[in-house]
Amino acid sequence: MDIASRTEAQLHAFLTIDGQGAREAARQADADLADGIDRGPLHGIPVALKDNMCTRGVETTAASQILAGYIPPYDATVVTRLRSGGAVIVGKTNLDEFAMGSSTENSAYGTTYNPWDLSRVPGGSSGGSAASVAAGSSLLAFGSDTGGSIRQPASLCGVVGMKPTYGTVSRYGLIAFASSLDQIGPFARTVGDSALALASIWGYDPLDSTSYQGEYPNPDASLDRGVDGLRIGVVTELSGDGFEPAVEAATTDMVARLEKAGVKVSEVSLPTFDIALSAYYLIAPAEASSNLARFDGIRYGLRVDGATTEELMARTRAEGFGPEVTRRVLLGTYSLSAGYYDAFYGQAQRVRAAIQEDFARAYEQVDVLVSPTSPTVAFEAGARTADPLAMYLSDICNIPANMAGHPAISVPVGLDEAGLPIGFQVMAPALGEEVMYQVAAEVERLAGFEISPRVLEGAA
């Protein structure tokens, strides 16, 4: 929290710092240890939570005006598990409103800045969590990833960020953006910490019908196996136009080093990746338009009065939602509406099935797929806000894994000439967290990356 107080003025990574709650939890953690109670790897560890996870008694806004002052009466399952694991929840981090965005500039409470260069974005939508871990104001942070919202900011902020297999981390208490794509995942400074953090939050939850009840992988066991004999596929579609030279160079370089370490490298083509973004921008907004319908000024949150309930709802929502959210609600409503459903939403779901098949074919030949996490390094604040489509293209490498429900991780591997971090993405089949972490650990070893963002230099 010391670091937070020093860096927050510049970063604005947090929306809420729960000093009292944190100190209490820390005291309890100490007391437990003194009594010989060790709650696990996260015992006493300060963690930050993206502000779209419900924390009982602590304001949760999803970075939206429509939830200004909203205090949830319950904890998300992930939060419950963190608490019972003895974690110290420091506060709630900034995000793009309702997790919709790739830069955190869509927050209704002001944007977050990149610790490596304060004129640039940290990525999004989990920008606050990424920035906080990069700056050191939390050791671990949690975000949500629907179309890259953990991996992309992890890449832009030079930290490790991963999205678990869909269904392995409970969504109960996560303010829903796109139900069939959302997953909560950890930000950490090392691959090892990432694996520990994941283990502390995943597992079957009876409160979530989409929660997996079978056997869970054990990534911890695979971290030191090395990569000799593993088969890696480099995705051909995720390169070329739109990819910065430094990013491509770093990726190619890492692939070469992996090959030297004993990996079999091949080029793999997944043609459906070319329309994955299009399908995503029909499915995600459609589900979002329905998930966000509950924000109507009646039971909680912002209310703008009207003469009739209809007027009240329309005014509340017009005022409460920012432009990006409004865009996506309109987009989603359209793609589900009568006469358009089949050509848009319906077709997108069929394309999604095709993407899953594409992956299945690829994983017959390789164990993991790799690519840059993001086509570019952190861009300047304001650089893409005028062009929604340009902003959407930030996620082109990440979306396919969400569409298939597969796990994927971003590991920082280097800096570009301007000193901005570059992330390397490893994707694995569903429940393939072991092999994914196995490769990620090796990437980390080979990269030898140091997390030393500029914001700490002046702040020390």
Next chain:
Amino acid sequence: MSWEPVIGIEVHVELMTDSKMFCGCAVDFGGEPNTRVCPTCLGLPGALPVTNRVAIESIMAIGLALDCEVSDRSVFHRKNYFYADLPKNFQISQFDVPVCHDGHLDIEVDGETRRIGIERAHMEEDTGKSTHLGAGGRIHAAEGTLLDFNRSGVPLVEVVSRPDLRSATESRVYAQELRSIVAELGVSDARLEEGSIRFDANVSIRPDGDHALGTKVEIKNMNSFRSLERAIAFEIERQIGVVDSGGEVIQETRHWDEETGVTHSMRVKEGSSDYRYFTEPDLVPMVMTTEWVAAIEQRLPELPGHRRARYAAQGVAEGTAGVLSALDADLRRLYDEAVLSGASPQSAANWITGEVVAWVRKAGIEAREVALDGPSLAELIEMVDEGSVSSSAAKEVLDGVLSGEGRPREVADQRDLLQMRDAGTLEKAVAEVLAAHPRAIEEFGAGEEKVVGFLVGQVMKATDGKADPRLVNQLIRERMSG
């Protein structure tokens, strides 16, 4: 022009599960507003639904009782629309793969059996309740709507009939039969007045002999079976009136007003609603295996139609069978036990639907508190048949048994109701009477039958009414003939 009414009925049944459809809040009638809500049924951010297994088994039972096909695989959909009593502003419902489909219900109307097709039975969640405030009486907010979400999320089964009904009476019988089946299954209270079962009707007319369907009008707010019949009858006439005077029936929703006896047009909606149905991503598909369906089927109780047919096959007259079938389960069990103990079905049915029911009502007790079991009833019936008691004395015996005085023969004995049947005693009495009336024998020989009645009466008098009149009659005839 002669018009044929075409009617379809939609039924909403609130299931009597302990907990709601997608969360663990209690399903209960009444209670302080907004005390049975949780993040899920209140539509709080981050909440998720989890399906109540018993609710699914209940809808499967309803479907099976209506001879429906149970889908191998069924999914939930979101029905998206904005309304204050709908917390998520979408309702979790079913669209094109309902749990049950393609069944039928046979009803009896005017001695005829009519088969009414059932298109589907699907699962959904109920909405909250809104009460509208009128102007005045409050310090602020002269007008408004008050919302209670206790009912939000209660499991609801919607059963949709095909438009096979042809009259208001048929519609009422259909509704009543459906209601009794649902109640019999034990899945719902099915009380129309309480709203745990609700009926909407789709009414249209077409020229006699036509096969195309006319414009249909939805009728809502029918809160009793009587008003259902009245409302549909009114609507049929109204539509005929409209077309007969050269107009066209408008597709709309109309409200039945029980007091004035008319249907009123509700605000005509601009265009039909666009519910933007899509598969509910927070739930996963349901697979109804053959084993699961078979297990539910095995647990089905005997349904009203089957029961009535069984009674008829056993020899109970149709009218009595209908009455008996509609009685409390405990009284129906009494019938079955009595028949098992050897009583004639018709007699058992008559006694139960007549004297027993009357006694129970007068005593104001519950059917299961009745101090009469099958063997006792059978014994009583046997006593009447063999002449141990007269029919009128039998009623007294029954009263005694029901009052807990003992078994029928004991009671008859204690209350001195047994008819004298001892041959020796009776012959002696007969002989005495005949001796006292010598001319009677002559009159009988001359063909006067009614003198027998007179003599029987004399014997009854001499025995203080205790003699078995049939036996006396027999003995007298024997004596006079022999």
Next chain:
Amino acid sequence: MPIEIDIAHVARLARLGLSDEELESYKAQLGVILEHAARVQSLEVEPNVEAAHPLGLTNAFREDELRPSLDRDEVLGQAPDAIDGLFVVPPAMGAE
């Protein structure tokens, strides 16, 4: 070619009370985005195939058991307007 949409109708369906200028602006943006999204139509796919849960989950049920409900004060504490335990809203205009 950007796609033409009836933005007023869509905004109404979504209960977004936007001004005319806003509607025009969103209409233009959506047209461009939809043009990109419409690329999904370029792929020929099997008609009745829909994407499934990646782990193929089915039959996620819970038993018919009670769980504690929320405390009413906590529930109504968040309500913008409530009287006597009930949420208050203006008169409805009628459902969609």
